[in-house]
Amino acid sequence: MVPPVAPLPFFTRLWFAWVVFFKVLFDGVFAAKVSSPQLGEPTGEAPKLAEGDKPAPVVVEKVVEKIVEKVIEAPRPAGPPPTDAALQLLALFQREGRFVDFLEEDVASFSDADIGAAARVVHGGCRKALREHVKLEPVRGEEEGAKVTLPEVSPNEVKLTGNVQGKGPHTGVLRHRGWRAVTVQLPSAVAGHDARIVAQAEVEL
Amino acid sequence: MSEPRYVVGIDLGTTHCAVAYAPIPADDAATPPAPEMLSIPQLVAQGTIDARELLPSFFYVAHESDGAQALPWDESRTYVVGEHARARGVDAPARVIASAKSWLCHPSVDRRSAILPPGAPEDVERISPVEASWRYLEHLIEAWDHVVAKGDPDLALAKQSVVLTVPASFDASARELTTEAAYAAGLEDLTLLEEPQAAFYAWLAGKGDAWRKDVAAGDVVLVVDVGGGTSDFSVIAAVDKGGELVLERVAVGDHILLGGDNMDMLLAHIVEQKMVAEAEEAGRTLELDRWQRISLQHAARGAKEKLLGDSKAKSAQIAIAGKGSKLVGGTLRTEVTREEVQQAIVDGFFPVVDSAARPAVRARAALTQLGLPYAQDPAVTKHLAALLARHADALSAGGDAGKKGKAPKMLRPTRILFNGGVMKSALLRERVTGCIDAWLGEEGAGEARVLEGADLDLAVARGAAAYGLARRGRGVRIRGGTARAYYVGIEGAVPAVPGMEPPVTALCVAPFGMEEGTSADVAGGELGVVVGERVNFRFFGSSVRRKDAVGAAIERWKKDEIEELAPIEVDLPAEGRAKGDVVPVTLRSSVTEVGTLLLEAVPIQPKKKDERWKVELSVRGGD
Numbered sequence A: 001m002v003p004p005v006a007p008l009p010f011f012t013r014l015w016f017a018w019v020v021f022f023k024v025l026f027d028g029v030f031a032a033k034v035s036s037p038q039l040g041e042p043t044g045e046a047p048k049l050a051e052g053d054k055p056a057p058v059v060v061e062k063v064v065e066k067i068v069e070k071v072i073e074a075p076r077p078a079g080p081p082p083t084d085a086a087l088q089l090l091a092l093f094q095r096e097g098r099f100v101d102f103l104e105e106d107v108a109s110f111s112d113a114d115i116g117a118a119a120r121v122v123h124g125g126c127r128k129a130l131r132e133h134v135k136l137e138p139v140r141g142e143e144e145g146a147k148v149t150l151p152e153v154s155p156n157e158v159k160l161t162g163n164v165q166g167k168g169p170h171t172g173v174l175r176h177r178g179w180r181a182v183t184v185q186l187p188s189a190v191a192g193h194d195a196r197i198v199a200q201a202e203v204e205l
Numbered sequence B: 001m002s003e004p005r006y007v008v009g010i011d012l013g014t015t016h017c018a019v020a021y022a023p024i025p026a027d028d029a030a031t032p033p034a035p036e037m038l039s040i041p042q043l044v045a046q047g048t049i050d051a052r053e054l055l056p057s058f059f060y061v062a063h064e065s066d067g068a069q070a071l072p073w074d075e076s077r078t079y080v081v082g083e084h085a086r087a088r089g090v091d092a093p094a095r096v097i098a099s100a101k102s103w104l105c106h107p108s109v110d111r112r113s114a115i116l117p118p119g120a121p122e123d124v125e126r127i128s129p130v131e132a133s134w135r136y137l138e139h140l141i142e143a144w145d146h147v148v149a150k151g152d153p154d155l156a157l158a159k160q161s162v163v164l165t166v167p168a169s170f171d172a173s174a175r176e177l178t179t180e181a182a183y184a185a186g187l188e189d190l191t192l193l194e195e196p197q198a199a200f201y202a203w204l205a206g207k208g209d210a211w212r213k214d215v216a217a218g219d220v221v222l223v224v225d226v227g228g229g230t231s232d233f234s235v236i237a238a239v240d241k242g243g244e245l246v247l248e249r250v251a252v253g254d255h256i257l258l259g260g261d262n263m264d265m266l267l268a269h270i271v272e273q274k275m276v277a278e279a280e281e282a283g284r285t286l287e288l289d290r291w292q293r294i295s296l297q298h299a300a301r302g303a304k305e306k307l308l309g310d311s312k313a314k315s316a317q318i319a320i321a322g323k324g325s326k327l328v329g330g331t332l333r334t335e336v337t338r339e340e341v342q343q344a345i346v347d348g349f350f351p352v353v354d355s356a357a358r359p360a361v362r363a364r365a366a367l368t369q370l371g372l373p374y375a376q377d378p379a380v381t382k383h384l385a386a387l388l389a390r391h392a393d394a395l396s397a398g399g400d401a402g403k404k405g406k407a408p409k410m411l412r413p414t415r416i417l418f419n420g421g422v423m424k425s426a427l428l429r430e431r432v433t434g435c436i437d438a439w440l441g442e443e444g445a446g447e448a449r450v451l452e453g454a455d456l457d458l459a460v461a462r463g464a465a466a467y468g469l470a471r472r473g474r475g476v477r478i479r480g481g482t483a484r485a486y487y488v489g490i491e492g493a494v495p496a497v498p499g500m501e502p503p504v505t506a507l508c509v510a511p512f513g514m515e516e517g518t519s520a521d522v523a524g525g526e527l528g529v530v531v532g533e534r535v536n537f538r539f540f541g542s543s544v545r546r547k548d549a550v551g552a553a554i555e556r557w558k559k560d561e562i563e564e565l566a567p568i569e570v571d572l573p574a575e576g577r578a579k580g581d582v583v584p585v586t587l588r589s590s591v592t593e594v595g596t597l598l599l600e601a602v603p604i605q606p607k608k609k610d611e612r613w614k615v616e617l618s619v620r621g622g623d
Helices: A010-026 A028-035 A062-073 A084-097 A099-104 A112-133 B083-091 B100-104 B129-149 B172-185 B195-214 B260-281 B290-309 B338-349 B380-390 B426-442 B459-472
Strands: A134-137 A147-150 A170-173 A180-184 B006-012 B016-023 B040-045 B048-052 B059-061 B079-081 B161-166 B189-194 B220-226 B231-241 B244-252 B315-320 B332-337 B415-419 B485-491 B504-510 B519-521 B527-530 B534-542 B563-571 B582-591 B597-603 B613-616
Touching: A084 A099, A084 A112, A084 B048, A099 A112, A112 A134, A112 B315, A112 B332, B006 B129, B006 B195, B006 B459, B016 B129, B016 B459, B040 B083, B040 B129, B048 B083, B059 B083, B059 B129, B079 B083, B079 B129, B083 B290, B100 B129, B100 B172, B129 B172, B161 B172, B161 B195, B161 B459, B172 B189, B172 B563, B172 B597, B189 B195, B189 B459, B195 B220, B195 B231, B195 B244, B195 B415, B195 B459, B220 B380, B231 B380, B260 B290, B260 B332, B260 B338, B290 B315, B290 B332, B290 B338, B290 B426, B332 B338, B338 B426, B380 B426, B415 B426, B485 B563, B504 B582, B504 B597, B527 B534
Parallel strands: B006 B161, B161 B189, B220 B415
Antiparallel strands: A134 A180, A147 A170, B006 B016, B040 B048, B059 B079, B220 B231, B231 B244, B315 B332, B485 B504, B485 B534, B519 B582, B527 B582, B534 B563, B563 B613, B582 B597, B597 B613
């Protein structure tokens, strides 16, 4: 998929949308500028994320936008860390599937049967959470193991492996179909919520 | 007031609420738009908002340690409605209200008094069943105003045309209380619709005009709605009236507090017993804590759905995590086999019974705890058999059922429409269909056909919106009117005999099938009310006596034919009359456009024109 001639290529736009999404979500001042009719210069303020972060092609569903708008109305201090969304996701997986508990536990001393039992909890819960919040589809529609010919290779979508050389079209065997996030609908935090608390401590009275 | 722009269907369920909406087309002749579901923003965990199609009908009274339960539209809320409230029901059950709707139709409690959550600690401010429903509706209204209206007053939910669903089995007072909650929450343009009818409207809307291929004159549609907390049945007949096909709701079932949650609880209990036995065999002792029990119930639901949905699966694995952060060592596991599910759910709740089977009724213990009147017999099929038998003569005025000469022993459905999450299982649908076909076979009638299509979880909300459109346009409507006849009890003047109740005459004030927007004056039966005092009358309802006209005085009736409802009350203001005077009144009944029963006391000698007083339904619990 090659972007048509446009001021910005497709993935750049997606990338930009992704960045701006969080910027709007967490930066009240920025959001105010964007929402006002006389647009300022929001581009200069777009935060830089670390190299290597994969921009996921994301189409944010309407409802999320609406919630986001309301969050802005209660202004938050400017420039909070863009890690909140990641923490929300982590908290979601922990809540539904004890994900952090599982990763943080030393499993070396346990039998496979014990680990298997725990894995069912993690798998069941996280899968439900994932499916509720992220709609995924394979990047390539073919079955794994099928022969595919790629007229051109989009570096975002396809990674060539093995004897990588020459010019396209490339023909090879599909080893992994890849995943693409079609829609993402993350829970949002209410004002004043400390996203760093992935799971609350519990005290039974 | 501005014209409504949307019709909004609200399913105010026992365990979940849902909202469907559709824009009102400017052109009445246009094809009605398909209703969409509203994603409802709600707290799903402490400080976390997520939008979901279902709003769990739970209410959590936050503790001071929880802090404010902020919503995007209210930062300082002290209570929670929705998913987080349900989750807190596991951690802090004493502060959570569940099944408020079942309390709303509980005739022996005062439903306007603050009694929920029952057994709450002292720092919890209790609320009434009416207020709980009001809070759920309030959340839906706020969510709509936040997501759809966004500050536009013309789009606010209060200004839209709202159809609110109630169980078909709700009596006049439960309906009245539901509208009371809706008005308190701020709704203005309101209509009530019975849930099984809503499910049928959803099916009709899904089919378009093609529904006439599936349902023709003479067909009798049985709607079987088994949800999370309640089972609700209705029968809708398609009748040829002067060449036009008319749908009529001819019978509704009793209110049965029996649903999917009971099934999950039973299965979880069986699995727990098994785990304890297994642990004992291995020389360990095992005791599940409350949290593990709830996890087990969730896991059991998953196992149930898997085994009832996939006919090839032999067993389903269950794993329950411990409460601490140690996951791997603390996880319990077991498996549920197909036989266990078959035995517990299919045979336990849907046993194969003949048409003469009736739900067992246990005598109530003398000292009943204040609680919900849960169904005493878990067999859904027995409740169904009882319903069809009770209403055997519902169609005797016309239709095919009466043609064979011999009086039918049961109402004979020719079509079945399923609704509710439980009925998603093909195995359970087959079991119900099989039972009904066997009963029809006993009667020498043909088999019933299942009406396919429709989303079993969301059909009620969607159907409510579809009905809202049908009311405005040309869509087909189901006629029905009141599902019961209503009576006021008049005690005979006889010398009191200890241990014997004075005989009561039931004076019919509203006939069965009384239509919306009609009213009737009750001839005969003059009642005396005392000025300045609240006067109570006994109130009765019958879902089977179809032929009693307004003013009919019934002196004796068969057991189970007429049931006593919460008493009604007239409170006569002293204006223009001396306090303590006895004023003779007659009653007038109307069914409002909203769908509630309105009783009024009309003085025989009015002091001014059109003088009348509203008779309050459902005033307080009588024991």
